[in-house]
Amino acid sequence: MDESVEHLRDEILERIGRCASESEVEQLRVDALGRKGQLTQLLRGLKELPAEDRPKVGEQLNQFRRLAEERIEQRLVSLKAEARARMLSGEKVDITLPGSRWERGRIHPLTLAMDEIIDIFLGMGFEVARGPDIEDDYHNFEALNMPKDHPARDMQDTFFVSQNRVLRTHTSPVQIRTMERRKPPLQVIAPGAVYRHDDDATHSPMFHQVEGFMVDRRITFADLKGVLTHFLRQVFREDAGVRFRPSFFPFTEPSAEVDIACVICGGKSSTSNQSSCRVCKGSGWLEILGAGMIDPEVFRFVGYDPEKVSGFAFGMGVERIAMLKFGIEDIRMFFQNDLRFLRQFR
Amino acid sequence: MKLTLNWLKEFVAFSGSPQQMAELLTMAGLEVESLAPVSSPEDQQDDWALEVAVTPNRGDCLSIQGLAREVAALRGAKLKAKATASPFAAARAEAPVKVEIRSPRCCRRYSAAVLDSVQVGASPAWMRFRLETCGIRSINNVVDVTNYVMLETGQPLHAFDLDRLGAKRIVVRQAAEIGKFVTLDEVERELAPEDLLICDGDVPVALAGIMGGRDSEVHAGTPALLLESAHFEPLTIRRTAKRLALHSEASHRFERGVDAEGTIYALDRAASLLAQVAGARPAGRVVDRYPRRAKAASILLRRQRAQDILGVELSAGEIEKILKSLGCKVQRRGKGAFQVAPPSARGDLSREADLIEEIARLRGYDKIPPTLPVARLHGERADARLRGERAMRSYLAGEGLTETIHLPFSSAELNRRFYGFHRDGAAAVAVLNPLVQESAEMRLSLLPGLIEDFKLNLAQRVKGFAGYALGKVFSLSPEGEPRERQQLAALVYGKRERTGLRVEPAPYSFLTAKGLVEGILEQVGIGERVAWTNSAVPAFLHPGQSACLELDQRTVGYVGEIHPDLSEGLSLPRYGVLELDFEGLVQYPPSQITVRSLPRFPSVERDMAVVVDESFQARRIIDWIKSLGHSLIENVEVFDHYRGANIPAGKKSLAYTISYRAEDRTLTDGEVQALHQELLSQMSGLFDAQLRG
């Protein structure tokens, strides 16, 4: 090969390697391969060579051209990669900085607890019913087998808004109102606010209950136990201890108080020493529900034949369940709406 | 009911631990609320004190012997009887008193005995210890014995000083014209005509079944006693005790039912104890007037019915055994039925259902295995209101608002100031017996509760506050009927909180509050049906920064800043509120969603800005352009509102963006330009609006 050609090739290849930017590479491409470039000049000079040399030198020059083009492309690729790598490393963030977002509002813990309770019963095929907060004496007491002057009325200190109207002391009147309107089969829950003339760390003049009842042919006390055990194990733990013990409500018979094994000490303090657990006061059990088979008298008030249908009813305090689930000690926290408290719920 | 374990064990054998006794009673429906060791330093007694919560139906368990009967039934144990020789057995003479029951409907039985040679003094230590452990203060040996026997038998007794009964003629009657009576606590009581009195001749000496009188009380020198052991009707006692707010151990028992068959036994027991501790001797026979003997209940119990209610198999033998353990007389009636006569002490057992409960209770609730009933599919979707509330809460949480819950009470003053939708001054519902005067009415609006929260949180130096409440408000209809309605209210103040590096978001304003309302309406699905007006906003809002919402000619909401007079009055910064008649909004079915096909050709946007008078409402231009119904004008929106530099005083600048689109082709620049120019020139003429460059 002509020495000048070889020299030019080496020089161009070396210059490609030295290019520090894409524009330098492009400039070089023009200088070497462009219309007036050095290589183009050489190719143009071919016709001045002897005819027999032309094919060989031509082939050499073309090889040289292909090689230069290839190197230029390679150089461009690597320069792009270097530039991207520099850009990326220059844009590195501190991933420990806080994410930026709007603060979401919170749903009140009582609503959270209420929703959980409602959903479990909806899943079991119950419907939701509602009733007024201001109730008449008949629905709040009378039809629930609590005639005037019945000692059971003392169990519920009552707010009066007139001679005959009260702030409902429980959600049980919704039972009566629903049965007055409809015929069995019924499986209904009634969530809502209730009121008692009471105010301290464990009692609020207003709190929330979920009442529930199921009426059909041959609904039994065993069914009551099955439904409530299933419910409590969903709200608390799948293996939670549940016990039913006799109690008294004027509108159910038999009546039961339903306890779960203490969620704090796991029921252990009943077997060991007294007074070890603050929440269950050492009994190992927590009262969580009142329940029973609907009293035949109640069926008579709503015009059902107690010989043909039977049913159970239950009621629970939502605050109590929320307090146990979330470890809240003072019921008044629910109604102060301190954001430092409410923000703890998701 | 407080008792001691040793006392109980005098009547029933029990070899278990105190904890086992507590467990046994609790699981039988007699919840033991406390159990603690007690000891008497005076005579080295060690014992356990139990406190049992006795439900109102179990008056029979307000006594040691009643509880002993329960333990015996539960454990199949034998009752231990006290020696039963009556101290009055040897008495031959008539007692020196007469007894007359004039109100047999209120007093079923009145038994009385006279004792003399009484030496009133202190009770022995063992008796004082037991009484005091059971929560009864020791007075003297006579009064203490009456209390001791009441705790033991459940029969309240009263001792009169015989010398102070001048007529020695007991008359049980209603107060009628006797208007006043001084009880032994030295309080003069106003009597109602139907109150039952024990009189000595014409002189009242006791408020029957509740409390004795001051003037016939036993005192240190009393030599002779009249002991009363009577049965009074629960309702009679309850009405009087309740009206006078006078509750005693005696009235508590009479209200819950005492066994009328037990009066004589209680007199015998008291007389033998008084002989022992006060040297008393019977003076004559017991006087017993029993005009109205209760018919023993006789109840038909069907085995099938019991099985149907309880959901377990029960053998006839098991049923019989349980009922007999309670002292019932049981006779079989053919196949699968029983005729049952409960003992006289169990006045609560009168129906088949009561017996079925006893079978479950004695058998043990834990012996009834849980089953799951077959649920019927009713095919109804979860309650629509519930779904609406949940969607609303979720929307509001996303907008940064936190849910709050308040007691629904308010004061008359707050109701007058924040009257919600009751601009007509509708009456609030008054609470007749409020806990405090500040909560003497039911709220007319949810705002006062939210304002209270705002104050509380402001004290924690929050930079912003956004809370809402979804709850009921209460009012009286013109006819005086209480009404309740579910409303949604919110309070917004300051800057919405962000997490992350500090950026300053714009504070809440009228427009952000209005935006919330629009979002709520969109959520409910009735945005298009509602009209905004500022013609009659409530007085508690800033008149220039507030608006009302109307739906079918009814006000269903308001939004705006609280009137600065009110926020300053409460030393609060300025803040915005909204309140909506949630119940009124969700009663409409949400508008049907019908999807339009997506446009195939691009739209072209053109902006325009006009200078108009301050009072010009931005909406007018939009309404006008829409009213043209031009097929190529797709939409028009206002995007800027500006006062200040370059705009003359009394004027403002409004900027709109109009989007043009054809359904069947791409519009050319020239076409759009021509349309836009035409629109601008028409508009400036029509509205006296000056186009801005």
Ligand SMILES: [Zn+2]
């Ligand atoms: Zn515990």
